[in-house]
Amino acid sequence: xxxxxxxxxxxxxxxxxxxxLIAITVVLAATLVTILGGFTHGxxxxxxxxxxxxxxxxxxxxxxxPIPGSTSVYVNVSAFSATNVSSSKISFTLTVTISSTTxxxxxxxxxxxxxNTTSGAGSTGDFTLNTHPAYFTxxxxxVFKGPQASVTSVTLQLVYSGSVIYSx
Numbered sequence: 001x002x003x004x005x006x007x008x009x010x011x012x013x014x015x016x017x018x019x020x021l022i023a024i025t026v027v028l029a030a031t032l033v034t035i036l037g038g039f040t041h042g043x044x045x046x047x048x049x050x051x052x053x054x055x056x057x058x059x060x061x062x063x064x065x066p067i068p069g070s071t072s073v074y075v076n077v078s079a080f081s082a083t084n085v086s087s088s089k090i091s092f093t094l095t096v097t098i099s100s101t102t103x104x105x106x107x108x109x110x111x112x113x114x115x116n117t118t119s120g121a122g123s124t125g126d127f128t129l130n131t132h133p134a135y136f137t138x139x140x141x142x143v144f145k146g147p148q149a150s151v152t153s154v155t156l157q158l159v160y161s162g163s164v165i166y167s168x
Contacts, residue, residue, distance in 0.1 A: 047163040050136075051079035054168050056154045071098075071151050073127070073144040080138055082160065086110060090136045090160050094144060096127065097153040103127070109142055109158075110134070136160075 012020075056073045073094065088110025095104050105114040105127055112129050131143040158166040 048080065048082040048085075048160050048165055050077060050081070050158065050160075050165040052077050052156075052158065052166040052168075054154065054156050056151055071146040072130075073146070073154050073156070075142040075144070075156065077136060077138055077140040077142075080136060080165075083137075085136045085160065087132055087134060087136050087140075087142075090158055090165075092159070093157045094127065095153075095155045096146065096151055098147075098151055100152075105144075109136060114144075 053076050054073060056071065073096070088108045090109045091106070092109060093104065093106050094114070095102060097103075101118075103116060103118045106117055107114045107129070109129065109132055112132065114127055114129060116126065127144050127146040129142065130145040131141060133140045133142070154168075156166070156168045157164060
């Protein structure tokens with residue numbers, strides 16, 4: 001027996017079907033871009049950079065400024081690409097060699113307390129952050145004060161937002 005199709009059966013025309021498929025694809029693509037776009041936000045941004053100069057001096061014969069009878073490490077920031085950055089957001093690693101013993105200190109530039117990470121080190125090499133402005137900007141000066149000793153080398157590394165911005 002033959003089946004006869006009546007004219008009452010209706011289907012979507014090929015043009016409307018194509019338009020519907022394109023519309024669904026565009027909506028799905030827009031949804032994926034919205035959801036996955038948050039994962040790449042800031043990935044192409046540039047890291048902050050700083051121009052810093054350091055020097056150290058033994059002031060054992062100086063009776064006046066800046067710090068008499070001590071060893072000082074001077075840090076001067078001449079340029080910094082980021083703005084309004086608190087000194088406490090800049091972490092540092094200060095390595096000082098005194099009489100063939102190397103002392104390593106860590107901390108942030110917004111505090112006077114330094115953590116001596118040298119294993120088995122005594123107080124001979126203790127340093128403090130004597131001067132620390134509130135913001136890390138061009139023109140900022142930081143002074144690490146240490147004991148009167150024969151410092152043979154000093155290295156300093158500054159880190160901001162996980163990136164090294166200065167290393168001496």
